Amino acid sequence: xxxxSAIIHIEGVEKRYALGGEADVLALRGxxxxxxxxxxxxxxxxxxxxxxxxxxxxxxxxRPSSGSYWLGGENVxxxxxxxxxxxxxxxxxxxxxxxxxxxxxxxxxNIQVPLLYQGRDVRLFHQRCVDLAKLVGLGERLGHRxxxxxxxQQQRVAIARSLVxxxxxxxxxxPTGNLDxxxxxxxxxxxxxxxAGGKTIVLVTHDxxxxxxxxxxxxxxxxxxxxxxxxxxxxxxx
Amino acid sequence: xxxxxxxxxxxxxxxxxxxxxxxxxxxxxxxxxGVCSVIAMLAIGEGASFEAQxxxxxxxxxxxxxxxxxxxxxGRSQGGGGSRGSQLKYGLTYLDGARLQTTIPGVLRVxxxxxxxxxxxxxxxxxxCQVIGTLPSYADxxxxxxVRGRFLCHMDEQHxxxxxxxxxxxxxxxxxxxxxxxxxxxxxxxxxRVVGIVxxxxxxxQRSQSGKMEGQPLxxxxxxxxxxxxxxxxxxxxxxxxxxxxAEEVQLHQITVQMRDTEAVETAxxxxxxxxxxxxxxxxxxxxxPLQLLRQAEQTKRIFNIVLGSIAAISLLVGGxxxxxxxxxxxxxxxxxxxxxxxxxxxxxxxxxxxxxxxVVLSVGGGLIGVVVGVITPVVVSQLxxxxxxxxxxxxxxxxxxxxxxxxxFGLYPARAAARLDPIDALRHE
Numbered sequence: 001x002x003x004x005s006a007i008i009h010i011e012g013v014e015k016r017y018a019l020g021g022e023a024d025v026l027a028l029r030g031x032x033x034x035x036x037x038x039x040x041x042x043x044x045x046x047x048x049x050x051x052x053x054x055x056x057x058x059x060x061x062x063r064p065s066s067g068s069y070w071l072g073g074e075n076v077x078x079x080x081x082x083x084x085x086x087x088x089x090x091x092x093x094x095x096x097x098x099x100x101x102x103x104x105x106x107x108x109x110n111i112q113v114p115l116l117y118q119g120r121d122v123r124l125f126h127q128r129c130v131d132l133a134k135l136v137g138l139g140e141r142l143g144h145r146x147x148x149x150x151x152x153q154q155q156r157v158a159i160a161r162s163l164v165x166x167x168x169x170x171x172x173x174x175p176t177g178n179l180d181x182x183x184x185x186x187x188x189x190x191x192x193x194x195x196a197g198g199k200t201i202v203l204v205t206h207d208x209x210x211x212x213x214x215x216x217x218x219x220x221x222x223x224x225x226x227x228x229x230x231x232x233x234x235x236x237x238x
Numbered sequence: 239x240x241x242x243x244x245x246x247x248x249x250x251x252x253x254x255x256x257x258x259x260x261x262x263x264x265x266x267x268x269x270x271x272g273v274c275s276v277i278a279m280l281a282i283g284e285g286a287s288f289e290a291q292x293x294x295x296x297x298x299x300x301x302x303x304x305x306x307x308x309x310x311x312x313g314r315s316q317g318g319g320g321s322r323g324s325q326l327k328y329g330l331t332y333l334d335g336a337r338l339q340t341t342i343p344g345v346l347r348v349x350x351x352x353x354x355x356x357x358x359x360x361x362x363x364x365x366x367c368q369v370i371g372t373l374p375s376y377a378d379x380x381x382x383x384x385v386r387g388r389f390l391c392h393m394d395e396q397h398x399x400x401x402x403x404x405x406x407x408x409x410x411x412x413x414x415x416x417x418x419x420x421x422x423x424x425x426x427x428x429x430x431r432v433v434g435i436v437x438x439x440x441x442x443x444q445r446s447q448s449g450k451m452e453g454q455p456l457x458x459x460x461x462x463x464x465x466x467x468x469x470x471x472x473x474x475x476x477x478x479x480x481x482x483x484x485a486e487e488v489q490l491h492q493i494t495v496q497m498r499d500t501e502a503v504e505t506a507x508x509x510x511x512x513x514x515x516x517x518x519x520x521x522x523x524x525x526x527x528p529l530q531l532l533r534q535a536e537q538t539k540r541i542f543n544i545v546l547g548s549i550a551a552i553s554l555l556v557g558g559x560x561x562x563x564x565x566x567x568x569x570x571x572x573x574x575x576x577x578x579x580x581x582x583x584x585x586x587x588x589x590x591x592x593x594x595x596x597x598v599v600l601s602v603g604g605g606l607i608g609v610v611v612g613v614i615t616p617v618v619v620s621q622l623x624x625x626x627x628x629x630x631x632x633x634x635x636x637x638x639x640x641x642x643x644x645x646x647x648f649g650l651y652p653a654r655a656a657a658r659l660d661p662i663d664a665l666r667h668e
Contacts, residue, residue, distance in 0.1 A: 061661045081585070081586060082585045082586070088582070089583015096578075100574070100577075100581075102579075105253075113579070116243070117588055123242075165583070
């Protein structure tokens with residue numbers, strides 16, 4: 001049964017990849033994880049540890065082969081594709097390593113994209129989008145295109161975009177991987193501020209200094225959670 | 239709400255297409271040519287058949303035309319039943335006219351004509367003309383309109399007067415400065431007083447009796463009373479050429495039978511044929527039924543339209559394949575974007591819609607330009623050549639509709655391919 005107090009509740013999740021009839025590859029071998037609201041969680045691990053598979057499943061981009069995944073109390077492990085898309089759009093805010101803004105759209109239009117797929121009238125949410133742009137420090141550059149922005153600025157647009165549908169959690173995949181240390185720090189500071197404001201953050205990284213900012217750090221190895229480090233206590237579930 | 243979403247999708251589609259202006263323009267070209275050729279070809283076809291139908295309608299759909307035809311060579315020995323050796327006697331006779339009038343049901347009028355080629359002279363002007371001996375009812379049957387003076391009348395016929403009516407074209411040529419009325423023109427050795435000028439609706443006689451066109455300017459007709467023609471020219475026409483001469487005895491060159499209605503035309507056609515065949519030993523006449531020609535012309539037009547339409551449709555098809563090709567490349571190129579959109583909550587159908595809208599924008603945009611070019615092309619064609627063109631509304635609608643359909647049909651596959659992409663793979667795509 002789902003733990004009602006947790007935002008993320010993963011129970012015995014396995015992910016098996018079929019490789020042309022031969023022995024299947026087991027990328028996840030029964031992972032258990034609970035994340036409560038307001039937690040800043042970092043996932044670390046070497047390549048091949050199942051970190052990416054974990055991220056895909058957490059982000060509802062993929063379904064586990066077995067086990068359960070309750071996201072905000074709903075089992076997304078068995079959802080059909082359309083519902084899964086909706087869950088991604090409404091419950092998760094993605095931040096990618098390479099920003100992944102849409103090149104032909106301006107800053108404000110990029111921020112609006114997730115609204116579009118929830119059938120929301122962009123005009124009604126215009127002020128919200130402008131506020132988010134201001135929040136990430138790009139209030140003056142609404143009409144610019146991604147190629148007119150620096151990497152740090154692009155990543156901040158991506159953060160604003162991840163917030164527009166007010167998701168349950170922010171899922172960040174190496175958000176500073178393409179940035180120099182100074183702009184990387186700025187982005188991480190911004191994420192800290194979001195977490196301080198109550199947002200749940202799940203961040204995948206292999207940078208110890210990035211992981212150090214999280215409440216909890218989960219280390220993965222061979223498709224399992226190998227060990228967990230608690231840097232500082234996460235806020236108590238209310 | 240839905241329309242707002244669609245509008246923003248369309249706007250996004252236009253934006254994406256504008257990212258690659260040259261590519262989009264080249265892709266559109268296929269559709270532009272396709273739509274343009276559908277409209278232009280149908281317009282040319284429509285114009286051509288319209289002209290043919292008009293020409294036939296002028297002959298009168300209630301009329302049946304009978305013409306004297308010189309029988310084939312071998313018929314000469316049997317047919318030359320006249321007194322002199324080299325004289326050839328053939329064609330329709332006065333008796334035929336009388337028989338038609340009395341035996342065929344539904345006949346309104348029988349209009350006999352003698353058509354003789356002669357030079358017509360006034361002062362120093364001389365032109366080769368058709369001197370047509372006919373009855374006063376000619377004006378009603380052929381639809382010739384009297385512009386000035388009067389047409390031939392029964393008194394002219396009775397007295398076999400030397401009077402004539404000329405066509406407007408001839409009047410201008412013979413009398414560049416004078417008023418033709420009451421002047422006398424010279425035909426052969428006699429003078430004829432001009433009593434009227436007519437505007438011809440058509441010149442069916444212009445196709446000469448033997449069926450070949452004889453490089454003669456159109457609208458050079460002189461009408462004289464039938465009786466006058468008979469007495470002045472006689473029934474034996476002698477043609478001299480290069481030392482030899484040929485004599486033909488032809489009573490009437492043409493008989494126009496005006497029927498009560500089109501139904502009567504249908505029934506009278508075989509009756510007239512069998513009657514004439516009974517009285518004519520040789521095949522020295524032809525029967526022309528404008529109504530049948532009209533039907534044939536309509537049939538031809540239909541075939542013409544199908545052929546032209548399918549040629550144009552093939553070019554649209556090729557344009558569609560071009561669009562599909564580009565859209566497939568587009569999908570591959572934007573795989574990453576598709577992954578991002580999927581991660582941000584886009585459902586498969588959202589992706590399908592986005593790419594489909596883009597294709598439809600391309601094809602409908604091309605279609606719109608094609609319609610403009612396609613409407614202009616026939617105008618240019620008819621300016622440069624003598625071809626008449628008619629752009630019909632339905633052809634524009636058809637071409638435009640097809641271009642839209644091409645967009646949907648050929649856009650569906652790339653759009654589905656885009657939607658089927660796995661979001662994880664798409665996000666990882668470089």
